[in-house]
Amino acid sequence: MTNLNQNTIDIRPYQRAKKYIIIGNSIGRILMKINDARIRRQTIRELQGLTDAQLEDIGIPRYDIRRAVNATLIRSVNPEQVRNTRPQSQSNSTQIRSANYARKLAA
Numbered sequence: 001m002t003n004l005n006q007n008t009i010d011i012r013p014y015q016r017a018k019k020y021i022i023i024g025n026s027i028g029r030i031l032m033k034i035n036d037a038r039i040r041r042q043t044i045r046e047l048q049g050l051t052d053a054q055l056e057d058i059g060i061p062r063y064d065i066r067r068a069v070n071a072t073l074i075r076s077v078n079p080e081q082v083r084n085t086r087p088q089s090q091s092n093s094t095q096i097r098s099a100n101y102a103r104k105l106a107a
Contacts, residue, residue, distance in 0.1 A: 036073065043069050
Protein backbone atom coordinates (compact mmCIF):
# COMPACT_ATOMS: atom_id res chain seq x y z
CA MET A 1 0.00 0.00 0.00
CA THR A 2 1.33 3.40 -0.88
CA ASN A 3 1.33 6.36 1.42
CA LEU A 4 -0.94 9.03 0.02
CA ASN A 5 -0.40 12.70 0.55
CA GLN A 6 -3.02 14.29 2.74
CA ASN A 7 -4.30 16.46 -0.15
CA THR A 8 -4.77 13.63 -2.67
CA ILE A 9 -7.92 11.61 -3.22
CA ASP A 10 -7.83 7.86 -3.65
CA ILE A 11 -9.84 7.23 -6.83
CA ARG A 12 -9.58 3.43 -6.81
CA PRO A 13 -13.03 2.91 -5.23
CA TYR A 14 -14.58 5.17 -7.88
CA GLN A 15 -12.89 3.21 -10.67
CA ARG A 16 -14.32 -0.04 -9.26
CA ALA A 17 -17.74 1.58 -8.93
CA LYS A 18 -17.60 2.67 -12.58
CA LYS A 19 -17.10 -0.96 -13.63
CA TYR A 20 -20.14 -2.02 -11.61
CA ILE A 21 -22.22 0.76 -13.15
CA ILE A 22 -21.22 -0.31 -16.66
CA ILE A 23 -22.19 -3.91 -15.86
CA GLY A 24 -25.51 -2.77 -14.38
CA ASN A 25 -26.30 -0.64 -17.43
CA SER A 26 -25.57 -3.60 -19.72
CA ILE A 27 -27.89 -5.85 -17.74
CA GLY A 28 -30.56 -3.13 -17.80
CA ARG A 29 -30.30 -2.78 -21.59
CA ILE A 30 -30.70 -6.55 -22.03
CA LEU A 31 -33.75 -6.64 -19.76
CA MET A 32 -35.26 -3.67 -21.61
CA LYS A 33 -34.84 -5.43 -24.98
CA ILE A 34 -36.48 -8.56 -23.58
CA ASN A 35 -39.40 -6.46 -22.28
CA ASP A 36 -39.75 -4.65 -25.62
CA ALA A 37 -39.85 -7.99 -27.46
CA ARG A 38 -42.51 -9.26 -25.04
CA ILE A 39 -44.64 -6.16 -25.59
CA ARG A 40 -44.24 -6.46 -29.37
CA ARG A 41 -45.32 -10.13 -29.38
CA GLN A 42 -48.27 -9.40 -27.09
CA THR A 43 -49.44 -6.50 -29.28
CA ILE A 44 -49.24 -8.60 -32.44
CA ARG A 45 -51.17 -11.44 -30.75
CA GLU A 46 -53.92 -9.08 -29.59
CA LEU A 47 -54.28 -7.45 -33.01
CA GLN A 48 -54.40 -10.84 -34.73
CA GLY A 49 -57.24 -11.80 -32.39
CA LEU A 50 -59.44 -8.97 -33.69
CA THR A 51 -61.95 -9.44 -36.48
CA ASP A 52 -61.40 -7.93 -39.92
CA ALA A 53 -64.12 -5.35 -39.26
CA GLN A 54 -62.41 -4.23 -36.04
CA LEU A 55 -59.05 -3.99 -37.80
CA GLU A 56 -60.67 -1.97 -40.57
CA ASP A 57 -62.04 0.43 -37.95
CA ILE A 58 -58.54 0.87 -36.57
CA GLY A 59 -57.14 1.31 -40.07
CA ILE A 60 -54.75 -1.65 -40.14
CA PRO A 61 -55.14 -4.38 -42.76
CA ARG A 62 -54.59 -7.91 -41.43
CA TYR A 63 -51.51 -8.49 -43.64
CA ASP A 64 -49.91 -5.28 -42.30
CA ILE A 65 -50.13 -5.92 -38.54
CA ARG A 66 -46.41 -6.64 -37.99
CA ARG A 67 -45.30 -3.56 -39.94
CA ALA A 68 -47.74 -1.33 -38.05
CA VAL A 69 -46.55 -2.65 -34.68
CA ASN A 70 -42.88 -2.23 -35.64
CA ALA A 71 -43.50 1.34 -36.82
CA THR A 72 -45.32 2.20 -33.60
CA LEU A 73 -42.52 0.76 -31.47
CA ILE A 74 -39.88 2.66 -33.41
CA ARG A 75 -41.84 5.90 -32.90
CA SER A 76 -42.17 5.23 -29.17
CA VAL A 77 -38.43 4.56 -28.84
CA ASN A 78 -37.26 7.61 -30.85
CA PRO A 79 -39.67 10.49 -30.15
CA GLU A 80 -37.07 13.08 -31.27
CA GLN A 81 -36.91 11.47 -34.69
CA VAL A 82 -40.69 11.68 -35.04
CA ARG A 83 -40.73 15.30 -33.92
CA ASN A 84 -38.14 16.20 -36.55
CA THR A 85 -40.19 14.65 -39.36
CA ARG A 86 -43.30 16.72 -38.56
CA PRO A 87 -43.55 20.12 -40.21
CA GLN A 88 -42.73 22.91 -37.82
CA SER A 89 -45.64 25.29 -37.35
CA GLN A 90 -45.50 28.63 -35.63
CA SER A 91 -47.31 29.05 -32.37
CA ASN A 92 -50.37 31.28 -32.23
CA SER A 93 -48.53 33.98 -30.30
CA THR A 94 -45.78 34.09 -32.94
CA GLN A 95 -48.37 34.38 -35.72
CA ILE A 96 -50.17 37.20 -33.89
CA ARG A 97 -46.93 39.08 -33.26
CA SER A 98 -45.92 38.82 -36.93
CA ALA A 99 -49.41 40.02 -38.01
CA ASN A 100 -49.20 43.02 -35.64
CA TYR A 101 -45.75 43.84 -36.97
CA ALA A 102 -47.05 43.79 -40.54
CA ARG A 103 -49.92 46.12 -39.60
CA LYS A 104 -47.50 48.56 -37.92
CA LEU A 105 -45.36 48.62 -41.03
CA ALA A 106 -48.42 49.29 -43.22
CA ALA A 107 -49.64 52.17 -41.05
